[in-house]
Amino acid sequence: MYTTELVRLVDFCIIFLAGFSAHWFHFGGLDVSERYGWGMLLGGILALLVLPHFNIYRSWRGQVRFRLVFQIMAGYMMLGGLLALVMFMTKTGDKFSRLWVGYWMVSATTYSILIRAIAYPVLNHLRAKGKNRKSVLLIGDALTCVGAVRQLAKIPTAGFDVERVILTGGIEHWGWSAIEPERYQPDQQIVHQEQEVWICLPLTQGNLVRDIQSELSLTTCNVRYMPDMRDFRLINHDVSDVAGLFMLDLSCSRMSLGAKLLKWIEDRLLSLIIVILLSPLLALIALLVKCTSAGPVFYTQERVGLNGKPFKMLKFRSMPVDSEKGGVQWGNAQAKRTTLVGRFLRKTSLDELPQFLNVLKGDMSIVGPRPERTIFVEKLRHEIPGYMQKHMVKAGITGWAQINGWRGDTDLAKRIECDLWYVEHWSLWLDLRIIMLTLFKGLIHKHAY
Numbered sequence: 001m002y003t004t005e006l007v008r009l010v011d012f013c014i015i016f017l018a019g020f021s022a023h024w025f026h027f028g029g030l031d032v033s034e035r036y037g038w039g040m041l042l043g044g045i046l047a048l049l050v051l052p053h054f055n056i057y058r059s060w061r062g063q064v065r066f067r068l069v070f071q072i073m074a075g076y077m078m079l080g081g082l083l084a085l086v087m088f089m090t091k092t093g094d095k096f097s098r099l100w101v102g103y104w105m106v107s108a109t110t111y112s113i114l115i116r117a118i119a120y121p122v123l124n125h126l127r128a129k130g131k132n133r134k135s136v137l138l139i140g141d142a143l144t145c146v147g148a149v150r151q152l153a154k155i156p157t158a159g160f161d162v163e164r165v166i167l168t169g170g171i172e173h174w175g176w177s178a179i180e181p182e183r184y185q186p187d188q189q190i191v192h193q194e195q196e197v198w199i200c201l202p203l204t205q206g207n208l209v210r211d212i213q214s215e216l217s218l219t220t221c222n223v224r225y226m227p228d229m230r231d232f233r234l235i236n237h238d239v240s241d242v243a244g245l246f247m248l249d250l251s252c253s254r255m256s257l258g259a260k261l262l263k264w265i266e267d268r269l270l271s272l273i274i275v276i277l278l279s280p281l282l283a284l285i286a287l288l289v290k291c292t293s294a295g296p297v298f299y300t301q302e303r304v305g306l307n308g309k310p311f312k313m314l315k316f317r318s319m320p321v322d323s324e325k326g327g328v329q330w331g332n333a334q335a336k337r338t339t340l341v342g343r344f345l346r347k348t349s350l351d352e353l354p355q356f357l358n359v360l361k362g363d364m365s366i367v368g369p370r371p372e373r374t375i376f377v378e379k380l381r382h383e384i385p386g387y388m389q390k391h392m393v394k395a396g397i398t399g400w401a402q403i404n405g406w407r408g409d410t411d412l413a414k415r416i417e418c419d420l421w422y423v424e425h426w427s428l429w430l431d432l433r434i435i436m437l438t439l440f441k442g443l444i445h446k447h448a449y
Helices: 002-027 034-054 066-089 098-128 142-154 203-216 257-277 279-292 340-347 355-361 374-380 387-392 412-425 428-442
Strands: 134-140 160-167 196-200 222-225 239-242 245-248 298-304 310-316 365-367 396-398
Touching: 002 034, 002 098, 034 066, 034 098, 034 257, 034 428, 066 098, 066 257, 066 428, 134 142, 142 160, 142 196, 196 203, 203 222, 257 279, 257 355, 257 365, 257 428, 279 310, 279 340, 298 374, 310 355, 355 365, 355 396, 365 428, 374 387, 387 412, 396 428
Parallel strands: 134 160, 134 196, 196 222, 365 396
Antiparallel strands: 239 245, 298 310
């Protein structure tokens, strides 16, 4: 925790260092005026609020750090966008040099990446030399313990060394020859010199977990509980303190109040820009739809959104008005009688553009799981485990499933798997990544109809 706070403090200082660097580069000196000083302070405060939502402060031990570079870049892009929005809303944009703001954000991004590019290799070198490592004692069943040992062996830079293993039963199932396991004796005191003890037992053995933890409470080591959760579909599996009660989150939304605010800004700001920029195209499509077939320009359909609540989703009409008189059907290319213009709109996903109005209204988000009709939701919620968890976030115009090729008439289970992955791993960086990839992979697809 203290390391995280230290890194956040470093990033806060980077905002000022970058601001002064940009001032020297642009104006040729470090004599910063009061308004630029207040601007840097605002940037530092916003950085403390925004950057944590891009997962740059979590532990990156054993992780692919190349991704961290992109998340830092996305975080500072969002920070720059928010600063521009604040300047626009307060009508102070003309008091700051736009070039200075640009140099400021580029410098801050560069410094943040450089500091980490120096720190992580140093830490890895120290760990390779046996420094900054933690010795671990595992106590639990063979299956869970061997899984932990194998995972740590794959990632030596994680900095954890399993020194001993004590098995509570089934010692004959131990499958890791490098460590000779010991057998757990209930009445025997656990003597250890390791820095951390990990209790690796399933939730069904809660009494045993409590006994071991009670015994270890007499020591000063760090004790962690690693339950066997392989049979659970988990969403945001953190530990929460609720009214003094500690709870393991099995299926909880990752959307904190701050995250919801940032996503609200992202959705409204980007949607407004897109609607304004594409207004000539929207008018042209509306004219083509109206002139080539009888009926309204827009087609509204009830879909299920956030928390399972229905809403009216907008599309450009691509079918004759009486195409569903025979009843609601699962969408596929053969079952739908599209018009000539409608066929083109569907193939290019242009029929979805009116949904940016749904986003501005608050019914949808730009990025999220694609919504289904009520009749299908009622059917699928009983057939696919965890299906309703996709409704823990707002439905989206595009999503993780769509950029990975699971759209239209494709494997429904794969689509739901992608939707649930998005819900579990949501971040603003992931949203921006999906939006960028949609431009290249999500608009035209062989399964679009």
